[in-house]
Amino acid sequence: MKTLEKMPFTDKNPAFVDLIDLATYDKMTEDEQIAYDRSLKRMWDFDAVLDGERHYAREEGIQQGIQQEKLQIAASMKRSGMPVENIMKFTDLTKEQVDSL
Numbered sequence: 001m002k003t004l005e006k007m008p009f010t011d012k013n014p015a016f017v018d019l020i021d022l023a024t025y026d027k028m029t030e031d032e033q034i035a036y037d038r039s040l041k042r043m044w045d046f047d048a049v050l051d052g053e054r055h056y057a058r059e060e061g062i063q064q065g066i067q068q069e070k071l072q073i074a075a076s077m078k079r080s081g082m083p084v085e086n087i088m089k090f091t092d093l094t095k096e097q098v099d100s101l
Helices: 014-026 030-079 084-091 095-099
Strands: none
Touching: 030 084, 030 095, 084 095
């Protein structure tokens, strides 16, 4: 059987990709295996950092959205004539923030 450059069945079943990787890894020298393991570790570390950054950015975006919504609500309350003290109480905004609206 002629060896294929790209195994056609790997797209359909990712388990075959793992088997091919394992067979390739087994043929590496010890130094190549160490280098490969290090590169995998770097990739996993990088992915972990990216996941953490995505989580932080998502949380930061949510907090900014909440703050923006508070400001919009406070502006509506102020336009309707509600006292500043009540606006502060209901929105947890400072007097300076309400006054700046």
